[in-house]
Amino acid sequence: MMKFTCAWIRMSMGIFVFAIVHVYAQGVSAMVRYDDAQVLSLDGIWNFATDPDGKLTHDALNGARGIRKIKVPACWEAQFDDLVDYDGVAWYWREFEVPKGWRGRRIRLQFDAVDYFARVWLNGHEIGAHEGGYLPFAWEVQDCIRFDSPNEIVVKVIDPSGDAKRFPEFPLHEVPNGKQSHYCNIGGIWQSVRLIAHPSNYILNILVTPDVKRKMAILRIQLRRPADVGTKVSISVRRIGARERPITVVRSVQRGESEVTVNVRFERVCRWSPDHPHLYRATVKLFTRDGVDCAHTTFGMRTVEVRDGKLLLNGVPVYFRAALDQAFYPDVIYGPPTDEMLKKQFTIGKRFGLNGLRVHIKIPTPKYLDWADRMGLMLWVDFPSWYRFNERVKQRVEEQVREWLVRDFNHPSIIAWCLVNEEWGINMDAREVREWLRKMYSLMKRLDPTRLVIDNSPAGRGHVISDIEDQHVYRNIPDRASDFENWVRTFAGHPHYTFRYPDSIRRGFEPLVVSEFGNWGLPDVNRLLEFYGGKEPYWFFQSAYRGPIYDGVLKFWRYHFDSVYGDLSGWARMTQAHQLESLKFEIETMRCYPSIVGYVITQFTDLNAESNGLMDMCRNPKALDDLRYCQRDTVVLARPTSPASTWWGGKVASFDVYVSHFGTNEPIRNATLRWWVEGTGLRGRVHGINVPAGDAGKVAAISFITPNVRKCSKLRLWMTVLMRGREIARNYRYFWAFPRAYRQMGKGTVHVWRTRGRLIRFKAYLMRSGYRVCDELSDDTIVIATHLDLELVKWLRDGGRVLLLAEGTDALGAIQMPLRIASRNEKGWWGDWATSFLWLRRDGMFEHV
Structure with a gap:
């Protein structure tokens, strides 16, 4: 077995990157991009062969059995039906030519991510190996490159299963894998590969810390090696999409410096937010005696903090309206998806009223983060879960967390890092585990003091130390509606169980977030089949999480549900209507309490048979557009005084009206509430509505005589709030009216x-x-x-x-x-x-x- 040395490359703000070193391996930052002239993409078609017995060698692949063509980047499970359940060894190889003009330059071979273990050869020379399925790695390879004939690269990939005898060094349950072990354990070169040409010294990384208060961006530029005499950097910063002159700073680099700090000052700062996602691009040129290296990164100017139980973005109390995104996809399974699909799903999410996502136990691809930055979505990102805990796991997690926080540091969309989900992989009753959690929280805050950190997002358990106080809750509506209301009422009072351990540290400022809740609404199976051209995908037959879909379709006809719903499309419409009413009830219940400042709907999209998404697996939106009325900064809502929301015709119907007001520092003053019952002449006004910023509460009570309907009728009470003639909130509430004759x-x-x-x-x-x-x-x-x-x-x-x-x-x-x-x-x-x-x-x- 090959021996490796370990290098710690010191970054800014005490950040370190861990890398396995052979022929000069480096930790890299995927958000730093280089000029096109410096980059040769190795994406495309590669040769591919599986190696179930592990007997193939890098120098005898052309004689292997079952050689096929595979696309990079993408996991093999998404490309070959017979490999959906394949775990183990696979080989990738291809030829490529390098521009002759690169001769004499330093050349890096960079992989954005390979799942899970990769060993690499170039022209017969073993370059090195890397463990970890989500993060980038690179080596300098100029000594192995041929300029006068094609080069051959070979990559051996090991994607482990849970069989510890077969994969003793890294069984699946001991490595960060998220939901792969639940749905589809993906393997292969699933993110991009490239060669990058540089002069003798070059830019390894650019970290940007926004200092909004001082109207300044602090750029920390890490170089490959200490600078020589005469080295200088030029920084040009411009706001993307604006007709403004770029800000340019030129600075000499002292001999021996390997990290350069430059402060870029703005006359006016345009802050990043969900409503106004302003972005800046910093282009950095390094001038050396043998050439110029050019790199750029994108960043945003914004602040994130918690204070007095509020979540503040740019000093403004915001309500975190998020959905849980597991980031599985109908075609590429784990990604990266196309730009079109990312833009489509984020557009639908914002149409529904979301301003954030919780990326669930997966480190998202750089492309995903780029689109979240552009479209204005606040991200809470979970580290991928593991499912067995020991010293090897501790070391593995800590190393990959360090790399993760460096890679994604510049993305303004990310507002929070979360280490553990629902206590998976750890025993929180063990004191030493809680001590490790506290240590990891401190490490993550030290590496990135600009964001929030959650130690564990609990399902019935609690926190050791966390910047957010959160819990998960699932209740079926309407039969468990009163239980949900009681749970929310208790949670709104900061219950003791959220920081339950004797060594838990509650500091008093933690805002409350219901970080998982949700309800199911079934997909239209016909629309799913349209996406796949009429072919049933593998997951139609997968039993995980209440599947398979195919079995449910058979039971629909076997149990004669067509006599109730008509067909499968009718079934989907009715369950989605139920999902809408359930979610609307739950969201409005939470918005009555000012201490609760956010929630995460489970989930953004369906995942295989797990049908609780706002969209189906193929990103078709469900019939949930009316969520936009209760998912906004300012929400008006009505709570009936009758628990069942029912009244006989001629009886008095009465409602308490609440307003939740976030997203601004301006209070609601002397506003007017208008209400009317759709299709009737019932209407009224209430003047003098006042609500402080970042607050919620009862503002009015309205009542009227229930219309004497001829049959049981579902009526809709509409409400709007107007301040200075401008509508700031609109919503409705259904109620039932029964004929007096009944x-x-x-x-x-x-x-x-x-x-x-x-x-x-x-x-x-x-x-x-x-x-x-x-x-x-x-x-x-x-x-x-x-x-x-x-x-x-x-x-x-x-x-x-x-x-x-x-x-x-x-x-x-x-x-x-x-x-x-x-x-x-x-x-x-x-x-x-x-x-x-x-x-x-x-x-x-x-x-x-």
């Missing part, structure tokens, strides 16, 4: 079967409400029961009617069915994480419901 009881009777327990109180309620409750059964009797026994089954078979209020898993009793009633608690995801849907076939006795 209160007149017919000739039928109600029989409560086997009255006991809660049925005793229910029977008394029915009698108080005017229902004729009888003790005997007759043809016009409806039986209400919680359990079907043999006598009741006989009553049903003889034509009787039963309303079954199932209170236990044995409620079906004597009826033999292919379905069963299951407890919601039987499996953790049933009914709450994976939404349960209620439906009625609107005919017969349910025609007017």
